[in-house]
Amino acid sequence: MLRAALVGAGGIALGGALAGCATPSAAGAGKTSVMVWDLFSGGDGALMQEMAGAVAAANPDIAVETTTLAWGPPYYTKLAMASSGGRPPEAAVMHMSRLAGYAPGGLLEPFDLDALAELGITEADFAPAVWQKAQFEGQLYALPLDTHPYIAFHNPDIVQQAGLAGPDGKLDLSAVAGADRFLDAGRAMAEVTGETGVSWGYQRDPAGCWRMFWGLYSQNGGGYELTPGRPAQLDEEAATEVFEFLQAMVDGKVAARNQDGNAASGRFMSNRTGLMFAGEWDLPMFRDANPDVGATPFPAVFDTPANYADSHAFVLPKQGTPDPARREATYRVLAGLLKEGLTWASAGHIPAYQPIVKEPAYQELTPQRDYAPAAEIAVFDPDAWFTGGGSDFQTRMADAMTDTLAGKAPARTAVTRMLSEMDRFLSQPNPA
Missing domain, CATH: 3.40.190.10 (Periplasmic binding protein-like II)
Incomplete structure (x- = not known):
């Protein structure tokens, strides 16, 4: 039943209900394809496309593709169906307040901390409250993009x-x-x-x-x-x-x-x-x-x-047939998107990757720099499968x-x- 529903979701995507965008580098053979689902529309969507373009330019061997779906219950339903059917995107954006409803059910895969560290992403780069919320049973199940208080x-x-x-x-x-x-x-x-x-x-x-x-x-x-x-x-x-x-x-x-x-x-x-x-x-x-x-x-x-x-974060939906090359490329794409956090901050979001917040260019942003400390005292929704944004x-x-x-x-x-x-x-x- 879930696989049938997933096929239906794919048909909707082909019919135009989903906004898909391949970066200029997606054309051509010999590239590793990485698909990222997000829920960003309007100005946020434009910024995410700009960031994805910058990451694609820095990784010419990767075809970065993004698909935007309407946020809310339909988005999370589609994500659950895709993971259950074994044919999800390589990565997806999720509100961290929804993590408790997905990580325990085996719909997501944990991140490899060593692989992230090789790309310059470590626990020390995030506010403690944000990093803690991204955990489930001692493993990192979400890679925070921002804190939006x-x-x-x-x-x-x-x-x-x-x-x-x-x-x-x-x-x-x-x-x-x-x-x-x-x-x-x-x-x-x-x-x-x-x-x-x-x-x-x-x-x-x-x-x-x-x-x-x-x-x-x-x-x-x-x-x-x-x-x-x-x-x-x-x-x-x-x-x-x-x-x-x-x-x-x-x-x-x-x-x-x-x-x-x-x-x-x-x-x-x-x-x-x-x-x-x-x-x-x-x-x-x-x-x-x-x-x-x-x-x-x-x-x-x-x-x-x-x-x-709350926090927009990247998650790794459960893959039916894992591809090591795509997983390695996915880590590079997500690390690159985090490091484009200054672009994301222009809309008001506080970059979760703290080295961005410490940059002189971020400290020139007002009033963003004035409320950035809100990330240090962030409190998230209670951990339960039914809580969270939308x-x-x-x-x-x-x-x-x-x-x-x-x-x-x-x-x-x-x-x-x-x-x-x-x-x-x-x-x-x-x-x-």
Whole structure:
């Protein structure tokens, strides 16, 4: 059945539903072919093509081909089918938050650390939190390309007028550290704008709801246990405190009530708020509206600095008939793409390969250099087969929060509903 489904997926690719692109070096005989699936569209897709072209030019004996699929559940379903059918691409891009659903099921192969080291890629080149997330049972199953955190953008003029700027004219993180201080800062920015101080769009944005909660919950010292067949466990007091803070924030003064992502972005880009919570991938849009836009890691609202993040990473789908020559060429291609990280950083992503971040050229990028430390305090989704970017899990968690964020239910109601939804997932088998 899986092989039949895989043939169907291949037919779709030939029909044009997948965007494929072979680099100029792909033409000609005697080359080793390396196919990489990715989920990058728009500007990110163009950057990935540019990077793949540079890698192909540096490796004329390799035919580098990339295929772009729409990201979300369909992408991960196709990847699972291809791996199960034994005819996957040589490499694929995966959100590391989805790794726990694939590595345990034998759909991926671990990386050879010695082979990577020969190409100048070692553990020392990555932030510890990112490298750890790429592991499963002591082996490296993902090669991180970037860290893309949920951060705080700010309008330097409004921040300065509100008395929240440091000597450099940018947001002083100490001025928004702690729940009470943050809420006071939001009110101060609202006095400047005449409307609200903070933009956060939580309606119809499951991912944004989850990122906000999980980052703050981690700051508040919250742990978890998600064991299949057993009731989910969270620190209910810590989670309740997070929702009490969020209810205080969306009071119509600090941040608008009942606001979606587009409205929140519109307010920020039209100078009607001074601070915006969003993913760093929104940098190009915000910079178009305000060339001086600033950005920092997520403020330490609770005791422990932590920044929700995910990571685009390369994985090695399980090959039915492994080809040593293609595997060697694949390692060279992936190492080359990591070393093109400066190009990737232009879109706002933090290169996971830290030597890029230390380069003078990266340190000239603003505000990228200002929020790059977010990778050092990154917290990822809980390890479970059902969690991760684009998952139904995030949608269910956001639904559980809706009444509480809207002020229709107390903070603890959201926690109770989230635990109930987690229990439902834990009662189901991993389809992979």
